Amino acid sequence: MLTGKLIHPEIMRVLSLCGHGDKILIADGNYPLASKTGESEKVYLGLTPGLPTVTDVLEALLGAGNVEKMEVMQPEDGSTPEIFDEFKKLLPEVPMEKLGRWEFYDACCEKCVRLSISTGESRTFANVLLTVGCA
Numbered sequence: 837m838l839t840g841k842l843i844h845p846e847i848m849r850v851l852s853l854c855g856h857g858d859k860i861l862i863a864d865g866n867y868p869l870a871s872k873t874g875e876s877e878k879v880y881l882g883l884t885p886g887l888p889t890v891t892d893v894l895e896a897l898l899g900a901g902n903v904e905k906m907e908v909m910q911p912e913d914g915s916t917p918e919i920f921d922e923f924k925k926l927l928p929e930v931p932m933e934k935l936g937r938w939e940f941y942d943a944c945c946e947k948c949v950r951l952s953i954s955t956g957e958s959r960t961f962a963n964v965l966l967t968v969g970c971a
Contacts, residue, residue: 841896850877850951851900859949860966862893864957873952874945882956890957890964891922897966903930904969907943909961910934917961940965 842848854860863869865882881888906927908920924932935943943965944952 840899842900844879844881844896846877846879847897847951847953848900850879851897854901854950854968856904856968856970857948858968859943859946860897860968861944861949861952862890862897862964862966863952863954864890864959864962865955866960867954867963869952869954872941872944874947874949876944876949876952878952878954880954882954884956886958887956890919890955890959890962891926893953893955894923894926894964894966898926902969902971903927903966905933905967906930907933907935907940907965907967909937909940909963911961912937917959919959919962923964 861873861876865885869878869880881893906923908923911917920932940963949965
């Protein structure tokens with residue numbers, strides 16, 4: 837019986853194949869997952885508007901491996917979405933790189949992105965691209 841937070845079999849399967857430097861996208865419900873994630877495995881978790889949130893999924897993933905970097909989509913107006921603070925609270929030692937919208941989309945289409953997860957998150961700019969760290 838599993839005792840950790842993460843119990844989704846497909847997510848666990850793909851995570852087990854990830855190595856140092858591979859990437860995982862956790863996306864809000866507005867993110868164009870089908871067209872902006874390249875060849876990555878795609879998992880659609882959105883159940884209702886708002887559920888699960890990106891941070892719900894992030895919390896579940898944190899027990900499954902190490903993260904060495906996170907990348908986020910910076911709004912064009914230069915503002916900082918509140919969820920960025922939540923990401924920093926969950927990953928206080930992990931550097932955050934802010935990318936422009938199109939730069940973020942390009943990063944999410946790279947071959948090293950192994951898993952892309954769509955959530956029901958309704959906040960905008962609530963996307964985080966995680967780089968897998970060493971064990």
